[in-house]
Amino acid sequence: MTKQVLILGASGQIAGHAIQFLLNETTDHLLLFVRHPKKLPVIDDQRETVITGDVLDNNELGSAIAQADVVYANLRNPQIEQQARNIVAAMKQHGVKQLVWISSIGIYDEVPGKFGQWNNEQLGGGQTDSYLGTYRAAADVITASDLDYTIIRPAWLTNKDEVDYEITRRGEDFKGTEVSRKSIGKLVAQVIEQPQKYAQTDLGVNKPGTDGDKPAWY
Ligand SMILES: NC(=O)c1ccc[n+]([C@@H]2O[C@H](COP(=O)([O-])OP(=O)(O)OC[C@H]3O[C@@H](n4cnc5c(N)ncnc54)[C@H](OP(=O)(O)O)[C@@H]3O)[C@@H](O)[C@H]2O)c1
Structure with missing residues (x-):
């Protein structure tokens, strides 16, 4: 079935990969919601519609x-x-059920060992007004809803041209240190195509075999 997929922040880097997978592997129509349309690459008018807007404008x-x-x-x-x-609130009002939400490694203090300690130091673990604190608060809003949400918590992102990832569930220790944006884009496209399989899941995503005390480039 062809769906209307609304992408909020469609000029973002992970979104760029997800858009390519959705265009290549589905017949879905993409609604590209952006603050700055000039940041988008060339648009396929048959498959994509640009909507200029700000998520903070209801x-x-x-x-x-x-x-x-x-x-x-x-x-x-x-x-x-x-x-x-x-x-x-808007999804409730309009009866839209499926939400795919990009969050971050570490919001549940789920990263074990020295890497977990380093991650907390870098991203403000334990502080409500930090990156991790605000991303956790956002995730809490979503998990408290009755939407068919999928929260994706990527490891530290790379721009490697590869799709190579594994998943951990909420409540499990996070694995690895890094993952490519392309891998997350691929997972997003899969979640959109298999809503039942991924409904109300909360997934840590990493590249296998990248365990360490820090991401490799630090
Ligand atoms: N870097 C890492 O290692 C890492 C690891 C895990 C998770 N993450 C998180 O993963 C997420 C996605 O990563 P990414 O690399 O794809 O990010 P990105 O390239 O910065 O994309 C984020 C997008 O959000 C848009 N945006 C922000 N506020 C908006 C608003 N009010 N209305 C409409 N659009 C808005 C931005 O648009 P504008 O162009 O208008 O600003 C931008 O296109 C981010 O939240 C990031 O923090 C990052």
């Missing part, structure tokens, strides 16, 4: 969500919790 967000069958949020912002609140 009117712009609501009219985009009203057109969607599924929402994929690829956002980065200090106001990430407010963004999550706006998205959950």
Whole structure:
């Protein structure tokens, strides 16, 4: 079935990979929601529609969500919790159930050992107003909803041209230190195509065999 896939933050780097997989492997129509349309590459008018808007503007967000069958949020912002609140409320209002949400390694203090300690030091583990604190608050908004959400917690991101990943579930220790943006894009496309399989899941994602005290480039 061809779906209308709304991509919030469609000019983002992971979103760019997800868009390529969705265009190549599905017949879905993509609604590309961006603050700055000039940041998008060439658009296929048959398959993609650009919507200019800001997730923090409830009117712009609501009219985009009203057109969607599924929402994929690829956002980065200090106001990430407010963004999550706006998205959950608009999805409820318009009866849209599936949400794919990009979050981060470490929001549940799930990273073991020395790498976990380093990760907390870098990203503000234990502080409510830090990167990890705000991303955790946003994830809590989503997991408290009755949406068919999939939260994706990538390890430290690379731009390697590879798809190579493994998954851990919420409650399990995180594995590895890194993963490619392309791998996350591939997983996002799979989640969108198999909503039942991934409904109400919360996934850590890493490249196998990358355990260490820090990502390799540090
Ligand atoms: N770097 C890492 O190692 C790492 C590891 C794990 C998770 N993450 C997280 O993974 C997420 C995705 O990563 P990425 O590399 O794809 O990020 P990215 O390239 O920075 O993309 C984020 C997108 O969000 C958009 N955005 C932010 N606020 C918005 C708003 N209010 N309305 C509409 N769009 C908005 C930005 O648009 P504009 O162009 O308009 O700013 C940008 O296109 C980020 O949250 C990142 O923190 C990163």
